[in-house]
Amino acid sequence: xxxxxxTENQGGRFRKHIFELVSYASETAKMLNSTVTALSTGKVxxxxxxxxxxxxxxxxxxxxxxxxxxxxxxxYSYVVSEVARKTGATVIILSDNxxxxxxxxxxxxxxxxxxxxxxxxxxxxxxPFVVCKRVFSGNAFAHVVLKTPxxxxxxxxxxxxxxxxxxxxxVERMEIPVDGTLVRTxxxxxxxxxxxxxxxxxxxxxxxxxxxxxPGNWAPLLELAEGLGAATAxxxxxxxxxxxxHEEHAGQTGRIIAPNLYIAVGISGATQHLAGVSSSKYIxxxxxxxxxxxxxxxxxxxxxxxxxxxxxxxxxxxxx
Amino acid sequence: MxxxxxxxxxxxxxxxxxxxxxxxxxxxxGVQWVINPWDELxxxxxxxxxxxxxxxxxxxxxxxxxxxxxxxxIRKALAIGADDAVRIxxxxxxxxSVAAGIAEVVRSEQYDIILCGVESSDYNGSMVGGMLAExxxxxxxxxxxxxxxxGGNVTITRxxxxxxxxxxxxxxxxxxxxxxxxxxxxxxxxxxxxxxxSKQIRIxxxxxxxxxxxxxxxxxxxxxxxxxxxxxxxxxQLIDLLQNEAKVI
Ligand SMILES: Cc1cc2nc3c(=O)[nH]c(=O)nc-3n(C[C@H](O)[C@H](O)[C@H](O)COP(=O)(O)OP(=O)(O)OC[C@H]3O[C@@H](n4cnc5c(N)ncnc54)[C@H](O)[C@@H]3O)c2cc1C
Numbered sequence: 001x002x003x004x005x006x007t008e009n010q011g012g013r014f015r016k017h018i019f020e021l022v023s024y025a026s027e028t029a030k031m032l033n034s035t036v037t038a039l040s041t042g043k044v045x046x047x048x049x050x051x052x053x054x055x056x057x058x059x060x061x062x063x064x065x066x067x068x069x070x071x072x073x074x075x076y077s078y079v080v081s082e083v084a085r086k087t088g089a090t091v092i093i094l095s096d097n098x099x100x101x102x103x104x105x106x107x108x109x110x111x112x113x114x115x116x117x118x119x120x121x122x123x124x125x126x127x128p129f130v131v132c133k134r135v136f137s138g139n140a141f142a143h144v145v146l147k148t149p150x151x152x153x154x155x156x157x158x159x160x161x162x163x164x165x166x167x168x169x170x171v172e173r174m175e176i177p178v179d180g181t182l183v184r185t186x187x188x189x190x191x192x193x194x195x196x197x198x199x200x201x202x203x204x205x206x207x208x209x210x211x212x213x214x215p216g217n218w219a220p221l222l223e224l225a226e227g228l229g230a231a232t233a234x235x236x237x238x239x240x241x242x243x244x245x246h247e248e249h250a251g252q253t254g255r256i257i258a259p260n261l262y263i264a265v266g267i268s269g270a271t272q273h274l275a276g277v278s279s280s281k282y283i284x285x286x287x288x289x290x291x292x293x294x295x296x297x298x299x300x301x302x303x304x305x306x307x308x309x310x311x312x313x314x315x316x317x318x319x320x
Numbered sequence: 321m322x323x324x325x326x327x328x329x330x331x332x333x334x335x336x337x338x339x340x341x342x343x344x345x346x347x348x349x350g351v352q353w354v355i356n357p358w359d360e361l362x363x364x365x366x367x368x369x370x371x372x373x374x375x376x377x378x379x380x381x382x383x384x385x386x387x388x389x390x391x392x393x394i395r396k397a398l399a400i401g402a403d404d405a406v407r408i409x410x411x412x413x414x415x416x417s418v419a420a421g422i423a424e425v426v427r428s429e430q431y432d433i434i435l436c437g438v439e440s441s442d443y444n445g446s447m448v449g450g451m452l453a454e455x456x457x458x459x460x461x462x463x464x465x466x467x468x469x470x471g472g473n474v475t476i477t478r479x480x481x482x483x484x485x486x487x488x489x490x491x492x493x494x495x496x497x498x499x500x501x502x503x504x505x506x507x508x509x510x511x512x513x514x515x516x517x518s519k520q521i522r523i524x525x526x527x528x529x530x531x532x533x534x535x536x537x538x539x540x541x542x543x544x545x546x547x548x549x550x551x552x553x554x555x556x557q558l559i560d561l562l563q564n565e566a567k568v569i
Contacts, residue, residue, distance in 0.1 A: 010482065070487070071480070073450055073460045098480045101438075102462040102496075105450025108416060114532035115415065117445050130536060137441050139337040143536040184459035186488050188475075193483035200481060204569065228569060246465075246500055247479075252333060252441060253357050253499050261568040272333050275441075278541070282566050284558065285547070295547045300561060304552030316556040320563070 002059075003029040004089035006080055007038045007052055008099055014048060015201065016162070017095060019055045023163040024122070024155050025093045026056025031126050035059065036167065037087050041067050041079060046171055053169040055162060060169045061087070066176045070187030071099060075178050077106025082176045084111060089150065091129075096154035097200070104152050114146035120159040120279070137252045137275030156279070157200055158258040199248065202231035204261045207250060207277070209235040211266020211287060211306060215243035220310035221265055227317040233257065233277075235267050251276035266306045269294025286310075321376045321472065321491070323366045324431040326383055326422060326448060327397055328356040328440040329390040339538045346442075346538070353393055357505070358437025360400075362495075364502035365467055366435060367401045375469040377433075379403045383425060385410055385418045391521060398516035399508035405519065410526035414533045419451035421527020426456055432491045433474070438463070438498040449496035459493045465500030 005025035007018050025036045038057040040049060042064065049060050066079055080103055084092050092107065094100035096118050108115045116131035120141065124130040128145050131153060135142045146152075199205065206225040208218060225232045232248055239249040250257055252275035262280035266287060267273060274297055277283070285298035286309050295301045302309055331337075332352040340347045355363070363382065369375040382397040384390050385408040394405050408421045426434060436449030453460030465484070466477035476487050479498065508516075550558045562569045 070485075073462060074454065077450075077454065098463050101446050102450060102460075105415070105419075105447045106454040106460070108447065108532075109419075109451050109454035112532070115445075115447055116533070117447060132539075133444070135443050135538070136331075136337045137333070137444065138541070140339070141539045141541065142443070143539070145534045145536050146532070147534065148532050184489055184493075185461060187485050188488060189486040191484040191486070198481065240503075249499065261562065261566070275333075282562070282568050283544075284562070297544065298547045299545055299566070300558055301547045301549050302552050302555060302558060303549065304555075309552055309555050312555045313559065316559040317569075319556075320559060 001032065001034050001090045002087055003032065003034055003036050003091045003093065004084050004087055005036060005038050005057070005093045006100070006103065007040050008095065009040060009042060009044050009048070012044050012048065014051060017157060017201065019051070019162045020160045021093060021095050021155055022052050022055040022057050024160045026165055026167070027122055027163065028091060028093065029056070031123060032091065037061060037089065038169070039063065039080065039083050041076070042069070049171050050169070053167040054164055055167070056165040057167040057169050060171045061174050062171055063174050063176050066178050068183050070185060071102070072183045072185040073102045074106050074184070075182045076103050077110060078178060078182055079176050081107050081110040083174065084150070092150070092152045094152070094154050096156045100154045104154050108152055111150050112148060113150035113152050114148045115152040115154070116144050116146055117154045118156045119153045120156045134279070138256070138278045139275065156258065159279070193247065197229070197231040199231045199233055199250070199255055200257055202259050204228050204230035205233050205257060205259045206230045206263045206265065207233035207235070207267060208238060208244070208265050209267030210237050212238070217307065218244070220307065220314065224310050224314045224317070227314050235273050264294050264298070265310065267294055268292050269297055321378055321432045321469070322430070323369065323377055323380045323433045323435065324383055324426065325359065325363045325366050325380060325402070326434065326436040327359045327363070327394065328437065329353050329384060329386060329393040330356045330440055330442045333357065333441055343538045344536070353390070355393055355396060356437050356440045358439065358497060358499070360505040361499070361502045362435040362437060362497040363397055363400060363402065364506040365497070367506060368502065369467075369469050374471065376472050377469060381406060381431070383408070383422055385421050385527070386412050394521055395516045396508065398519050399512040400506050401512055405521045406524060407521050408524045408527060414531035415445045415447035415451055417527055417529045417531045419448045420455055420529035421524070422448070423452055423455035424527055425524055426452070433469070434492070434494040435497050436494065438496055446496070449494050453494035456494070459489045460496065461487060461489055461493065462496040464495045464497045467495065467497070467501060
């Protein structure tokens with residue numbers, strides 16, 4: 001019996017949310033009186049792998065050569081399922097990001113394991129095994145019983161903090177031969193996102209809505225974001241109009257984000273917008289309309305014109 | 321070439337979410353049901369492909385797994401332009417049982433492209449498409465924001481956490497679709513609504529697998545504190561509060 005956590009790397013490094021994921025796995029393992037095995041795929045240096053031990057990984061398995069560099073859903077599911085079998089994992093934890101969502105379903109079918117996806121806190125109980133996940137686009141949480149002996153959890157982004165704890169692991173190399181017929185996705189071109197801060201990773205997000213009035217008005221918002229080291233987002237009509245790129249669209253049909261601080265500028269706060277941002281720790285609203293619903297979701301608000309308020313905020317940030 | 325679009329029946333996105341029976345079941349009284357927004361977008365893209373002779377796509381079928389009460393939503397998909405509809409007659413199940421049921425239908429009817437939305441706006445699972453592919457042992461691609469088909473060749477843009485990738489896969493495959501796949505959902509025209517009335521929804525028996533999960537109870541998110549208003553002429557005060565009270569900057 002052990003907890004397996006899939007620790008994906010980006011160019012040979014682990015991002016902060018992977019350490020959060022390992023911390024989550026380690027706390028879950030404590031509830032089960034069990035240990036944590038971290039699985040890394042692709043090339044990662046030993047020193048980087050050992051960092052997983054700082055957050056409670058007791059064993060690190062590195063599968064370096066088995067998988068294609070281009071992501072293939074079924075091939076990756078296969079490798080994770082094989083390692084789960086070999087290590088006798090009863091709980092498998094992945095991030096609720098692109099690859100986690102792509103791996104978990106195949107893994108579930110291969111192992112006949114129940115999935116709790118988008119889980120936002122530690123298991124509610126282990127007998128029966130109950131997890132708490134976001135439902136109705138953030139308007140509620142459900143307590144879901146995972147009824148099978150092996151369970152899969154995908155952990156929602158920004159829902160768990162890093163907890164340092166020495167796992168004293170050793171790194172083991174493992175070969176898992178992957179049948180060529182499993183690898184069917186051919187990557188023709190990779191278009192990396194420009195150097196800016198990734199929206200789904202960001203601790204602070206500054207977001208603009210239709211109240212910004214025109215695409216040419218974005219400079220003061222971008223300056224505030226820059227001053228705060230924040231990523232930028234927008235409401236759906238803004239991206240639909242082509243004022244901002246689609247990657248910035250936050251909400252039910254766009255990106256679902258949960259930063260520590262979300263600053264909504266000229267956004268009315270429609271349910272579909274809130275569905276994507278309501279898990280943020282703090283929401284700040286800047287809007288000319290005192291009755292805009294966004295103020296009901298916000299802890300701090302300024303009733304005022306974005307074009308006047310934004311430069312003053314940026315100035316105050318610079319003075320800090 | 322045939323496309324199958326999986327349709328989930330969800331409460332209208334503006335629905336006030338309430339529960340009954342001491343928070344053990346969703347209160348569906350007075351709820352308007354609609355096609356899950358992402359499924360509506362994948363249906364729209366499937367129809368665009370069917371209407372483009374160069375794609376080679378000849379027909380679009382929609383499938384829903386659930387009770388007969390979902391039929392108005394299925395009819396809406398027909399009214400928008402789907403050629404054909406299937407309902408798997410089963411009580412609402414989890415992703416695993418739904419995917420297993422749809423896989424059975426695909427085995428007997430043979431589709432080339434199967435599309436699912438990235439998640440349903442009610443249970444936010446995002447699992448059905450990938451499970452279906454694994455049951456059928458066909459490739460799957462997630463995070464699809466563009467789908468092009470020309471003479472049997474499929475080109476996909478998928479969005480990962482790092483950016484975008486252009487990928488190709490052989491047919492048949494299952495695709496998990498997100499925003500970007502189509503601009504605006506297609507709207508049913510009067511003629512479509514009339515035609516949908518006379519179309520038959522084909523019924524299949526419930527699938528071979530039981531749910532692996534069960535919902536025990538619901539909870540509402542904790543109420544947030546009332547908003548603190550800061551004078552628009554002194555926004556510096558906001559920075560102070562964010563730094564010293566909320567401690568988020
Ligand atoms: C199925 C479905 C899915 C949807 N999904 C999404 C989604 O994912 N994300 C999303 O965002 N929307 C989504 N929507 C749209 C949503 O319903 C709203 O229409 C949208 O969020 C409104 O965007 P907005 O707040 O930018 O614009 P508006 O609602 O027009 O609000 C503009 C706000 O700006 C304020 N304002 C005006 N001038 C100024 C000024 N000078 N300074 C400051 N404030 C000013 C106004 O008071 C107003 O509150 C969806 C809708 C549907 C039907």
